[in-house]
Amino acid sequence: xxxxxxxxxxxxxxxxxxxxxxxxxxxxxxxxxxxxxxxxxxxxxxxxxxxxxxxxxxxxxxxxxxxxxxxxxxxxxxxxxxxxxxxxxxxxxxxxxxxxxxxxxxxxxxxxxxxxxxxxxxxxxxxxxxxxxxxxxxxxxxxxxxxxxxxxxxxxxxxxxxxxxxxxx
Amino acid sequence: xxxxxxxxxxxxxxxxxxxxxxxxxxxxxxxxxxxxxxxxxxxxxxxxxxxxxxxxxxxxxxxxxxxxxxxxxxxxxxx
Numbered sequence: 001x002x003x004x005x006x007x008x009x010x011x012x013x014x015x016x017x018x019x020x021x022x023x024x025x026x027x028x029x030x031x032x033x034x035x036x037x038x039x040x041x042x043x044x045x046x047x048x049x050x051x052x053x054x055x056x057x058x059x060x061x062x063x064x065x066x067x068x069x070x071x072x073x074x075x076x077x078x079x080x081x082x083x084x085x086x087x088x089x090x091x092x093x094x095x096x097x098x099x100x101x102x103x104x105x106x107x108x109x110x111x112x113x114x115x116x117x118x119x120x121x122x123x124x125x126x127x128x129x130x131x132x133x134x135x136x137x138x139x140x141x142x143x144x145x146x147x148x149x150x151x152x153x154x155x156x157x158x159x160x161x162x163x164x165x166x167x168x169x
Numbered sequence: 170x171x172x173x174x175x176x177x178x179x180x181x182x183x184x185x186x187x188x189x190x191x192x193x194x195x196x197x198x199x200x201x202x203x204x205x206x207x208x209x210x211x212x213x214x215x216x217x218x219x220x221x222x223x224x225x226x227x228x229x230x231x232x233x234x235x236x237x238x239x240x241x242x243x244x245x246x247x248x
Contacts, residue, residue, distance in 0.1 A: 132247030148244025
């Protein structure tokens with residue numbers, strides 16, 4: 001039987017081959033104090049550098065560390081935007097078909113400014129620090145994504161993001 | 170004994186997701202890994218980060234415990 005991993009307090013982090021519907025995270029994130037829920041979904045698109053007519057991406061993760069890092073990102077976001085209500089960070093692994101979501105970031109807060117900012121912070125830091133790899137399945141072949149970046153620590157990626165967006169916080 | 174975890178291109182080149190080593194330092198483990206796997210593994214290693222139990226080691230002379238988890242982290246591409 002498929003058992004849903006439960007949220008931990010005000011954070012809900014998942015790394016798994018099948019994700020619940022994002023509407024579950026939106027309902028969970030909406031508290032009586034909430035005035036804004038921002039949802040970012042990253043989806044599989046049909047092109048990438050070096051790959052044409054992409055039909056799917058297989059995501060691979062260092063699962064235990066990816067999960068730890070998602071929690072560290074959510075914790076850091078809550079320290080920066082202290083009014084945040086809840087954060088869900090979900091990354092799918094395994095084969096994800098064209099048009100399907102591979103990642104969801106859901107942030108709720110009393111006001112939209114913080115929710116937008118924190119959601120952008122979470123996805124940017126995730127891409128810089130969480131150990132996940134993409135195998136592109138395309139018309140011109142199957143291969144590892146050419147757009148990878150050297151994995152930074154959550155702390156370093158967060159510090160870099162905050163200094164680059166200083167005026168917005 | 171320390172375990173080496175390999176992901177993405179590193180896993181593809183070595184043919185293994187995880188392997189056990191009798192090495193007592195990180196340097197020894199990496200030398201042995203390059204001996205065990207195809208020559209291309211050394212190139213993949215050079216372009217990857219190394220983690221010990223999820224963190225970057227201070228140096229390759231770092232001693233390894235039998236429960237340590239060393240990971241080869243090629244450039245990441247999540248999201």
